[in-house]
Amino acid sequence: MSTDTLPAKAAAAPAAASPGGRNTLRSKRRRNALRTLAFMSPWLIGFGFFFAYPLVSTLYFSFMRYDGLNPPTWRGVENWTYVFSDLPKFWPAMQNTLWLAVVMVSCRVVFGLGIGMLITKIKTGAGIFRTLFYLPYLAPPVAATLAFVFLLNPGTGPVNSLLEAVGIPAPSWFNDADWAKPALTVLAVWGVGDLMVIFMAALLDVPKEQYEAAELDGVSAWQRFRYVTLPNISPIVLFAVVTGIIGAMQYYTQPIVAAKVASGVMGGSGATFQPGYPDDSTLTLPQLVYSLGFSQFNYGAACVVALVLFAFSMAFTALLMRRRGGLIGSGD
Amino acid sequence: MTTTTAPAPAAENRTPSPARKQAGRKALLHWIAVHSLGVAAALFFVLPFVFVFLTSLMSDQQALTRDLTPNSWHWDNYVKVFQVEGFLTWWRNSLLYAGLGTVLVVVSSIPVAYALAKFRFRGRHLSLLLVISMMMLPPQVIIIPMYLFWAKQLDLSGTLWPLIIPMAFGDAFAIFLLRQFLLTIPNEYVEAARIDGCGEFRTLIRIVLPMAKPGVAAVALFQFFYSWNDYFGPQIYASENPGAWTLSYGLESFKGAHHTDWNLTMAATVLVMAPVILVFFFAQKAFVEGVTLTGVKG
Numbered sequence: 001m002s003t004d005t006l007p008a009k010a011a012a013a014p015a016a017a018s019p020g021g022r023n024t025l026r027s028k029r030r031r032n033a034l035r036t037l038a039f040m041s042p043w044l045i046g047f048g049f050f051f052a053y054p055l056v057s058t059l060y061f062s063f064m065r066y067d068g069l070n071p072p073t074w075r076g077v078e079n080w081t082y083v084f085s086d087l088p089k090f091w092p093a094m095q096n097t098l099w100l101a102v103v104m105v106s107c108r109v110v111f112g113l114g115i116g117m118l119i120t121k122i123k124t125g126a127g128i129f130r131t132l133f134y135l136p137y138l139a140p141p142v143a144a145t146l147a148f149v150f151l152l153n154p155g156t157g158p159v160n161s162l163l164e165a166v167g168i169p170a171p172s173w174f175n176d177a178d179w180a181k182p183a184l185t186v187l188a189v190w191g192v193g194d195l196m197v198i199f200m201a202a203l204l205d206v207p208k209e210q211y212e213a214a215e216l217d218g219v220s221a222w223q224r225f226r227y228v229t230l231p232n233i234s235p236i237v238l239f240a241v242v243t244g245i246i247g248a249m250q251y252y253t254q255p256i257v258a259a260k261v262a263s264g265v266m267g268g269s270g271a272t273f274q275p276g277y278p279d280d281s282t283l284t285l286p287q288l289v290y291s292l293g294f295s296q297f298n299y300g301a302a303c304v305v306a307l308v309l310f311a312f313s314m315a316f317t318a319l320l321m322r323r324r325g326g327l328i329g330s331g332d
Numbered sequence: 333m334t335t336t337t338a339p340a341p342a343a344e345n346r347t348p349s350p351a352r353k354q355a356g357r358k359a360l361l362h363w364i365a366v367h368s369l370g371v372a373a374a375l376f377f378v379l380p381f382v383f384v385f386l387t388s389l390m391s392d393q394q395a396l397t398r399d400l401t402p403n404s405w406h407w408d409n410y411v412k413v414f415q416v417e418g419f420l421t422w423w424r425n426s427l428l429y430a431g432l433g434t435v436l437v438v439v440s441s442i443p444v445a446y447a448l449a450k451f452r453f454r455g456r457h458l459s460l461l462l463v464i465s466m467m468m469l470p471p472q473v474i475i476i477p478m479y480l481f482w483a484k485q486l487d488l489s490g491t492l493w494p495l496i497i498p499m500a501f502g503d504a505f506a507i508f509l510l511r512q513f514l515l516t517i518p519n520e521y522v523e524a525a526r527i528d529g530c531g532e533f534r535t536l537i538r539i540v541l542p543m544a545k546p547g548v549a550a551v552a553l554f555q556f557f558y559s560w561n562d563y564f565g566p567q568i569y570a571s572e573n574p575g576a577w578t579l580s581y582g583l584e585s586f587k588g589a590h591h592t593d594w595n596l597t598m599a600a601t602v603l604v605m606a607p608v609i610l611v612f613f614f615a616q617k618a619f620v621e622g623v624t625l626t627g628v629k630g
Contacts, residue, residue: 036451039447051462051469054474061476061477115373118373135381136380136381139609142581147383150598198623256563257563260584261587286472289472293476299476313473
């Protein structure tokens with residue numbers, strides 16, 4: 001970790017010779033520090049105000065009783081014990097979040113890798129195929145969710161019409177507690193275009209010689225995948241898994257919109273709507289923060305859940321940084 | 333599916349050497365298999381768009397049936413959507429939030445990204461780690477104090493300002509993405525400008541930024557899409573005032589106000605998706621480059 005800027009380093013040598021050099025060096029350093037500060041200033045303010053302060057504040061409120069009207073009063077660990085042992089929705093929300101982190105993320109990674117491999121093999125019209133595969137990723141989440149609630153509508157949706165036409169018993173998707181999360185997974189897999197692009201770039205970087213060597217050894221397609229492709233792209237698979245999990249910790253818009261539209265409980269304010277329909281099967285931790293804070297005005301308990309969420313996402317961010325330091329790049 | 337069978341007759345041509353013929357047939361079968369899979373996958377990705385679009389052209393009654401294609405094409409559904417109260421306001425709000433927000437994020441993030449990519453200073457690595465942490469932080473973690481600050485202290489609830497103002501202070505994702513891009517610009521350019529006595533700010537504006545145009549474009553696109561798609565932010569700050577709703581937030585209530593009108597709801601859905609997809613077609617390269625840059629290169 002060098003502390004000098006590049007020009008300052010160049011000045012270091014003559015500094016020893018001339019008595020005036022030391023002063024020049026110091027003023028240069030100060031100027032460089034000020035310059036860095038000036039360039040960094042938008043973010044320094046942003047970091048302090050939109051990260052550090054609210055984070056400390058969240059911790060503070062997690063120990064307070066506060067409803068937004070009466071002044072906050074000290075409550076000790078009561079909010080914490082309430083959330084972990086007396087809040088009936090906490091463990092379902094936790095389970096759903098973990099389910100999504102495991103099932104949704106693995107489906108997306110496996111499917112994204114499959115589509116990524118497919119697109120590298122397509123010779124005719126590759127550009128068109130790539131665009132078609134990528135487009136759903138761009139669809140605004142609210143619009144995409146609304147579309148899928150309609151498509152998977154048990155009564156009139158085209159998907160169930162098609163399923164029944166070929167004799168497959170059609171589930172009730174967003175209206176069935178067992179099928180709501182799989183329906184959300186189908187929606188997430190539909191928007192796998194980002195992973196496709198990432199995997200495609202990684203697959204094209206696998207050295208050709210390794211495939212040629214494998215060919216000479218006469219290996220099967222599976223062995224080629226297992227012993228050549230996979231080891232080469234494993235850092236990218238890990239990246240996709242970890243960022244997927246971090247995304248699962250923020251998963252909010254799709255389940256809340258799906259639950260609202262499928263249950264038929266509407267209205268903009270959301271005050272009357274309890275997320276998680278049906279039967280808390282789509283309730284996630286971020287939604288629990290929202291409903292505790294903004295429907296029940298129990299800011300203390302909402303902050304406890306927020307901190308649980310924070311712990312999870314920072315643990316996985318740390319994992320990502322540890323295993324993929326190369327992601328950052330040294331900048332030298 | 334017709335496209336995959338088209339080249340099949342070529343295989344019938346009896347051409348020399350059995351070994352070569354076998355290799356040719358193998359290649360052809362491979363071509364057919366890959367492209368059939370491609371078409372099947374394409375159907376999965378495209379059919380939802382198709383069904384949404386077809387439903388948006390149905391009559392009120394037909395949208396409630398199991399029909400897949402409209403009996404008669406009701407293009408006037410799109411006119412009706414615009415006549416729904418609030419719809420035009422939501423457009424204006426979305427454009428304000430996405431447009432102004434994007435400009436602010438780009439302007440405020442560029443110098444920070446430049447400093448992180450090209451300056452060497454104490455705490456540079458720590459700053460970068462903090463930027464990444466901020467990028468990974470679920471917005472719900474800090475929403476309670478943020479809401480209390482904007483709504484109770486500044487009395488700005490019912491407006492989009494609590495979402496727009498923070499963008500003047502850099503966005504972690506934009507800073508990270510831009511920095512990754514600036515790393516790919518050789519330091520020699522920067523050093524040459526410095527040796528020529530060019531000030532740091534001028535180096536950034538005159539030398540680095542022109543080379544970083546694709547990176548800036550990617551950041552601007554991502555930011556625009558983020559705001560355009562944002563649901564959580566407007567729900568927190570604007571829900572009480574329909575005059576401040578954005579398209580993404582209003583769209584959901586659209587289904588409520590027009591309970592059974594799946595046709596109009598789907599027409600509105602098409603209209604919310606359309607700008608995003610149009611922008612993508614004009615800026616495909618910048619977008620794909622941005623995705624790759626955050627995921628693969630270092």
